[in-house]
Amino acid sequence: MSDKCYEVLQRASLFLEKAGREPKVAEILLLHHLQITKEQLLMRWRDPIDENTIKAFEKDIFTHVETGVPVQHLTKVEHFYGREFEVNQHVLIPRPETEELVQQVIQQAKTMDKPLTIVDVGTGSGVIAITLALELPGSRVYATDISEKALSVAKRNADAMQADVTFLQGNFIEPFVDMDQTADIIVSNPPYIPWSQSDELQDTVKNFDPDLALFAESNGLAAYHAILRQMKTMKLSEQSMLAFEIGFDQAATITNMIRQNLPLREVFTIKDINQKDRILLAYVIKR
Structure with a gap:
């Protein structure tokens, strides 16, 4: 059975913290891969995540830890004054x-x-x-x-x-x-x-x-x-x-x-x- 949302998020947050990165990056990337809001994540807290989504999410987490690539370059967006803007290198x-x-x-x-x-x-x-x-x-x-x-x-x-x-x-x-x-x-x-x-x-x-x-x-x-x-x-x-x-x-x-x-x-x-x-x-x- 696939891991639940909260398990995937907690595991990634701990990995980031141990690597000296910001744990909050995990939530940003998980919301991005699931294409949901924070409120929706809370409602799906104990729902399982399919394996392909977990693999893609964990790949981005690992890339961020290893290279320092900003989370915004992985999601391709940043929020500014309540709006979502495209950003890149x-x-x-x-x-x-x-x-x-x-x-x-x-x-x-x-x-x-x-x-x-x-x-x-x-x-x-x-x-x-x-x-x-x-x-x-x-x-x-x-x-x-x-x-x-x-x-x-x-x-x-x-x-x-x-x-x-x-x-x-x-x-x-x-x-x-x-x-x-x-x-x-x-x-x-x-x-x-x-x-x-x-x-x-x-x-x-x-x-x-x-x-x-x-x-x-x-x-x-x-x-x-x-x-x-x-x-x-x-x-x-x-x-x-x-x-x-x-x-x-x-x-x-x-x-x-x-x-x-x-x-x-x-x-x-x-x-x-x-x-x-x-x-x-x-x-x-x-x-």
Whole structure:
């Protein structure tokens, strides 16, 4: 007789824990292989699982333990702001901190005149741009990325969710600047990890997330330098806002960079749920 759900899950969780991996990966993968929700799993807690499903599930568990491949690359999806997005090796797996960035942009956008033009710089899987397009209906949302493969993922996500986003290929905000249009909100989660810190990252991150989305030259600041330099020549509205996700120790440096490059009304730092500096919001005066 086949093992029951709870037996398969407990065995895999213990195996992961002994191997120094997160035990919760077992539940994520089991739900994926059974194609059910957590609530449905609880209802089927003592139901048997067919042998083929157990073999496929345990193969993924073993692969994760041996290689560190992220569970999201095995399931091909990650949840962000209540929605399921396709992810793969060509895009950064979205983090909870980026949900906080999106939440801040939504809150600020609702205080501004509409319709808004929003630009997501370095969109990756498209989670920021697509979420903003769906949460702020009527806004015109643009998303840029230098990676053609990342843009392909983002476009599939937008199509799947029927999100109206215009995708532009190019270096940071440059393709939008070239369109000679006016922006109200510029938002970005650019690469900000210094190469010197690469050895400190978990193997699930450094061996699988694309380097282009993780690391930046100039001690992690190169992307911010490039975006701010490009913004000097773009059109900004009377009420424009810049929103950056940043490294926990970069707030003072990037704040100074913003002040040096843009005419500001206000700039402030917001901490994430772990009480680390994570978001910079800057209100820019129209030139």
